[in-house]
Amino acid sequence: MSSTNNQDFLPRSQKWLQISGWLLPFLYVLIVAALYGAFLYAPRERVMGEVQRIFYFHLGSAWNCFLAFFAVALAGVLYLVTRNEFWDHVAAASAEIGIVFATIVLATGSIWARPIWNTWWPWGDPRVTTMLVLWLIYVAYLILRSSLPDGEKKFKLCAVFGIIGFLDVPIVWMSIRWWRTIHPVVIASSGGGLAPKMVHALMIAVPAFTVLYLTALLLRTAMHLHQGVARELNQAVLERGRP
Amino acid sequence: MRSLKLIWILAEKDLRLEYRSRQAFLTTFFFALLILVVFQFAFDPGSTALREAAPGVLWTALLFPGVIQLNRSFQLEKEEGTLHGILLSPVERSLLFSGKFLANWVFLVAIDLLIVVAFVIFFNFSFEAKLAWILLLILLASAGFSAVGTLFAAMVSGIRTREVLLPILLFPIIVPTILAAVNGTQEVLLRHQPQFLVRWIQLLSAFDIIFLAVAFIVFDYVLDE
Known part of the structure; x- marks a missing residue:
């Protein structure tokens, strides 16, 4: 009784694949520029040394991770309003990419924190702990996705969880900040005064990662859509084969 | 007025069922008691480290049995096919949620109070007036826990792996509740x-x-049946 048919979206997905094809050369240039900016153009940080260069990738991933999780919630709302399976494909794709970015944020942060803060995992920093909770929420989202058979029920439940997960982010942030300010805060927030060349490198790295996100989103959404088409064809064949 | 009455009828049904069988109540209480005891073995009993960690132990002991109760609240209905009956009756879904939420909340607060008594004894705190603050924390924390938990329990009720899925979905979302309850x-x-x-x-x-x-x-x- 699906009100939407994945096959209707096939022409549209062809167009996305085309767009992502056009984006790819652009993406290559941006990523090379971002690498150049981070490793060669930006000056060596006086106190932290070379390890500070990880910051450009760290921040680029962090921004896109929030963008991706916002897209999951937005697509969830749009699914519940329109009941169009297309939005579930977008949410699924965006959650997967968001988790990759969140993992990069946690990994690069940990690599940076070891020499600078002398700890792999600074529980004292609210940003780190919030990012970890965020990561847990969206891994739970993917586990929920994988435990349900495709269908309207799955799309609805995942939309609801995606919305609740995103609404939870500011409350998690507040609670963890209060939790840590009660205990002595060892770590003051760094940054603030960035050298102009560092700002330039950042201004390339963030858009480069954003284009990476958009390209991946197009490709991944198209892939989920094609999986949906394959599922529908499979069902049609099974139904026709029945005596 | 009618809505409040319907919510109470729905909640009272669950509570009466539990009052008559006392099955979940005894099981979850015993489970919580075991958690309190296991922590005594994990740390050195009576040490300052354990005393410092006591609030965390208390809320751990309230959290896990709570999940069992939440899972049960829709499982019984599914098994007996009574959820179908409720959905067919002229009751709005949101009222059904309120009824389930109320029943879970009352159940959890009741069991939490008993566990606090066991906790005070096992951890050698004293029964004094300031425990009223803990009662307030319990009322508020189990309200948030039941609100999200009842919704998620309904979501996973049809899934084969619901027992493990519910805490996986629930715990990351209620991190603020856990932090606030433990620190409070x-x-x-x-x-x-x-x-x-x-x-x-x-x-x-x-x-x-x-x-x-x-x-x-x-x-x-x-919920769609």
Whole structure:
């Protein structure tokens, strides 16, 4: 009784694949520029040394991770309003990419924190702990996705969880900040005064990662859509084969 | 008025069922008791380390049995096919949520109070007036826990792996509740800084209001029979 048919979206997905094809050369240039900016153009940080260069990738991933999780919630709302399976494909794709970015944020942060803060995992920093909770929420989202058979029920439940997960982010942030300010805060927030060349490198790295996100989103959404088409064809064949 | 009455009928049905069998109540209470005892073995009993960790142990002991109860609240209905009957009756889905939420909340508060008594005895705190603050924390924290938990329990009720899926979905979302409850309890039992306790109570209340409203609205989408 699906009100939407994945096959209707096939022409549209062809167009996305085309767009992502056009984006790819652009993406290559941006990523090379971002690498150049981070490793060669930006000056060596006086106190932290070379390890500070990880910051450009760290921040680029962090921004896109929030963008991706916002897209999951937005697509969830749009699914519940329109009941169009297309939005579930977008949410699924965006959650997967968001988790990759969140993992990069946690990994690069940990690599940076070891020499600078002398700890792999600074529980004292609210940003780190919030990012970890965020990561847990969206891994739970993917586990929920994988435990349900495709269908309207799955799309609805995942939309609801995606919305609740995103609404939870500011409350998690507040609670963890209060939790840590009660205990002595060892770590003051760094940054603030960035050298102009560092700002330039950042201004390339963030858009480069954003284009990476958009390209991946197009490709991944198209892939989920094609999986949906394959599922529908499979069902049609099974139904026709029945005596 | 009619809605309130319907909510009470739905909640009272679950509570009466539990009162007559006392099956879940005894099981979850025993489970919580075991957690309190296991922590005594994990740490050195009577040590300052364990005393410092006591608020965390208390809320761990309340958390896991709570999940069992939440899972049960829709499981029984599914098994007996009674959920179908409720859905067929002229009751709005949001009222069904409210009824289930109320029953879970009352159940959890009742069991939490008993566990606090066991906790005070096992951890050698004293029964004094300030425990009233812990009662308030329990009321607020289990409201948020039941609000999100009842919604998620309804969501996973049809899934084969629901027993493990419910805590996986629930725990990351209720991180603010756990933090506020543990730290609030710490202020009451160990640190005595009222301004921080008030802050945690505010956070718990905000969480309750936001997620009760959200769960009330979206519950309509998660049950379809």
